[in-house]
Amino acid sequence: MANKGARRGRRRRSNGKPKRAPRREPIPPGPTGVHHIPDHLLELVLLRVGSSLALLRAAFTCKRWRRIVAAAAFLARFRSLHAAHVPGHHHVVDPSFKEPPPDGNSNHVYVPDPSTADAIDRRRLALDFLPEGDRSLPWELGDSRGSLLLLYRRNIVWHRITYRTWYSELHFSDMVVCDPLTRTYQTILCSDEAGSRLFLGVFLLDGVAVDESGGGFITMSNFRVLAVGYESHDFEDGRGTPRASVFSSGSEGGWQIAAENDVSIPEYALISFIGRARSSLYWRMERESVVLALDETTLEFSLVEFPCTVMGMPEESSAFRVIGGHDGALRVVRVMVNNDLTVFVQLQGSGEWVAEKVVSLPEATCGQPGREETYFQRPGKIVSASTRYILVTPQEETWIVSVDLETLEVERAHERNRYAGAAYPFELPWPPALQACRAADRRRSRRIYVPPTFAYELVNCICNAPTCSGTS
Known part of the structure; x- marks a missing residue:
């Protein structure tokens, strides 16, 4: 009993004096706005912006966002995740x-x-800045790559096959590559050998130089032009061989003829271009069960066979595209x-x-x-x-x-x-031109340069961009 009373006494004494709460350290305040997000997390958010146009608008939010977007490593990662924006x-x-x-x-x-x-x-x-030249042969559009256009003048020679059927032979006189945004251009004269051939088409190829954002994007200083010609066989009527020539821009550029690889194809009138995919060009050949292909990297021709369920019968080949x-x-x-x-x-x-x-x-x-x-x-x-x-x-x-x-x-x-x-x-050109603050020192800055009219209505982009308090 004594022990029980002692316990009650101790309990009363302990209840009479409330326990003191342990001392807690003050919790630092957490993020209160978007400008408090750490750089590495903000970069992950900006990488998920839907297009290069939206990225440009986001870059004009504030200097901090512009610094992150303008980094070469960020631009390379963004382009690897997003296709080029096509307005x-x-x-x-x-x-x-x-x-x-x-x-x-x-x-x-x-x-x-x-x-x-x-x-x-x-x-x-508008292409009103291009040279006029021969007004009887207007500039015609042949291809595009990035923001560049390839145009040509052509002479067409018509031939009669039957009483009501004609076909045309295509000969190029000269070409021009231009950038409408910067209103710059470079004329290209056909070589003597290329000018005498029939043509299956002309195409723009990506530049070989790698820019600071980690990609080999085409510009007026590094573009290439691929001309695909047709050479008739001297020993076999109604057959021929495709030939490829490449023009490179720059002071050391010019026309170069690709290595010949003899691929026999039908007569010129039976061949037409059907598409471009996976760095290859394709032509259909009427009444043929195969397709002519040209690898843009190796410049080698080959004959590619598609399943009948995909291509159809040879007489139906005009109803498909690659x-x-x-x-x-x-x-x-x-x-x-x-x-x-x-x-x-x-x-x-x-x-x-x-x-x-x-x-x-x-x-x-x-x-x-x-x-x-x-x-x-x-x-x-x-x-x-x-x-x-x-x-x-x-x-x-x-x-x-x-x-x-x-x-x-x-x-x-x-x-x-x-x-x-x-x-x-x-x-739209890539990478974008942005003035970025490199560090806290506002006197030091870095500009990623592309044609300044990448602004593609830059005023509208700035006006529609949100604001970011505290870092503008």
């Missing part, structure tokens, strides 16, 4: 199309993408006999071809303006193809619609549907 396409106007060209002195027009129509004023892309994709896979788009527009993709590793996307043209075009019941009784024709959309028309009449490859929606009212010709993407 629009340059469309070739087919002279046989019923819609007349918007400018009688050119065969092309710039069409902005609706989602980025305000990214750049199309008046900045396209690429942001994932680097090789794709073929084809209009099937039942008018299903089908995109086939080659699986990397196995090489197997599978149908990736299918659009029934008769069903998808119902209700579109101008649609007639007689359309798509026969397989439709592909007018133009890119990684983003396909232009198709029924054989019965020229009535062009575009199929968006992301949404598979069919559209008739888009401006691009007015031009029945090839479409070449216009990419």
Whole structure:
């Protein structure tokens, strides 16, 4: 009992004096705003910006953001994660199309993408600064790469095959590579050997120099031009051999003929360009079960065989195109006999071809303006193809619609549907030109230089950019 009372006494005494709470150190205040985010976390956030245009706007938030964005390592990482931003396409106007060209002195027009129509004023892309030269042979668009354009003058010689069938032979007189944003250009004269050949096409190749942001991006100082010619066989009628020549810019540049590799192909009139993907160029050859390919890196020609389910029968080869994709896979788009527009993709590793996307043209075009019941009784024709959309028309009449490859929606009212010709993407220059504060010392700064008119409506970008308090 005594022990029990002692315990109660001790309990009363302990209850009478409250225990003192342990002394705690004050917790430092946490982040209170976006400008308190550490640099390494802010860099991860900026790497997830959707496009180079949005990145430029983000860079004008404040000096700190601009310093992070302007770093060469950051720009290299950003480009490895994001494809080039394409605010629009340059469309070739087919002279046989019923819609007349918007400018009688050119065969092309710039069409902005609706989602980025305000990214750049199309008046900045006017080519009125190019040399006039021979006015009887206007400049025609041949290719684009980055923000550069390749144009040429050509002489066409028409030949009659039958009473109602003609074909043309293409000869180039001279070419020009230009940058509409900076209004600079370089003329290119064809070599004597190249000028005497028939041509299968001319193309722009990326520059070989590597810039400080970690990529070999094309500029006016490092571009290359690839000219693909056709040489008839002297010993075999109706057959020939493709030839490649490359022009390099710069003081030590000029024309160089690629090493010859004898690949036999049919006569010139039966060959047409069908697309570009995975650093290769492709031509279809009528009544042939193979496709002519040219590797842009090695400049070697080869004959590539596609499965019959992908390419169709030799007589159906005019209804397919080769396209690429942001994932680097090789794709073929084809209009099937039942008018299903089908995109086939080659699986990397196995090489197997599978149908990736299918659009029934008769069903998808119902209700579109101008649609007639007689359309798509026969397989439709592909007018133009890119990684983003396909232009198709029924054989019965020229009535062009575009199929968006992301949404598979069919559209008739888009401006691009007015031009029945090839479409070449216009990419915003890379890397962007930014004045970056290198450290706390404001007197030291670093500029990453590209043409200053990369501003593609720079005033609009600044006006639409948010503000960041505390670091401006």
